[in-house]
Amino acid sequence: xxxxxxxxxxxxxxxxxxxxxxxxxxxxxxxxxxxxxxxxxxxxxxxxxxxxxxxxxxxxxxxxxxxxxxxxxxxxxxxxxxxxxxxxxxxxxxxxxxxxxxxxxxxxxxxxxxx
Numbered sequence: 001x002x003x004x005x006x007x008x009x010x011x012x013x014x015x016x017x018x019x020x021x022x023x024x025x026x027x028x029x030x031x032x033x034x035x036x037x038x039x040x041x042x043x044x045x046x047x048x049x050x051x052x053x054x055x056x057x058x059x060x061x062x063x064x065x066x067x068x069x070x071x072x073x074x075x076x077x078x079x080x081x082x083x084x085x086x087x088x089x090x091x092x093x094x095x096x097x098x099x100x101x102x103x104x105x106x107x108x109x110x111x112x113x114x115x
Contacts (some may be wrong), residue, residue, distance in 0.1 A: 002026065002104040004095045009109030012085055016113070020080040022095030022106060028076050029053065031097040031104075036069065036080045038091035038111075045094065049080060063089075085113045 003025035012018055020036065028034060035050035049069040050058045057069050068081040078095065090113050095106040 002097060004097055004104055004106035006093065006095050006106045006109040009093060009111045011112045011114065013115050014085060014087060014113055016085050017081070017083045018085065018111060020082070020093055020095075020109060020111070022078045022080075024076045024078075024097060026076065027073075028071060028078060028097070029073055031099055033098045034071065034078045035096045035098075036078075037094045037096055038089075039094070039108075040088075040091040043091075048093070050096075051078065082111070085111075087113045089113050 005023045006020060008018060008020040033050050033052040036048040037045050038048050039045040048060055048063055049067055051069045051071055059067060066084045071078045090111060092108040092110050094108045097104040
C-alpha cells in the first residue's frame with residue numbers, strides 16, 4: 001500500500017516562501033511521475049508541478065518562475081519550493097504519485113497566503 005505524507009504547509013505573508021515535502025512509503029523511483037496539485041475552495045483540483053522518473057519537470061503557467069519541484073531519491077521525498085507567494089496560491093496542496101493506470105494521493109497540506 002502506497003502512502004504519501006505531505007508536510008510544510010502553513011500561513012505565510014504575500015511575497016514569502018514555503019517548502020512542501022512529500023514523503024513516500026517506498027522508493028519514489030518506482031513511480032512514473034510524482035507531482036503536486038492544489039485545490040482552493042470552490043475550485044477544481046489543478047496541477048501545480050510534476051517531475052517524471054527521468055527528471056524532467058513541468059509547471060502550471062501560474063507558478064512558473066516561482067515554484068520549483070525537486071526530489072531526493074535517497075529520502076523517497078519530493079519537494080515543492082514556493083517563492084514569491086501570492087494570495088491566489090492559497091489552497092490545499094496534494095502530493096500525487098503515478099504508476100500505469102493508478103494515481104496515489106496524499107491527504108494534503110494547507111497553504112494560506114495572507115497578510
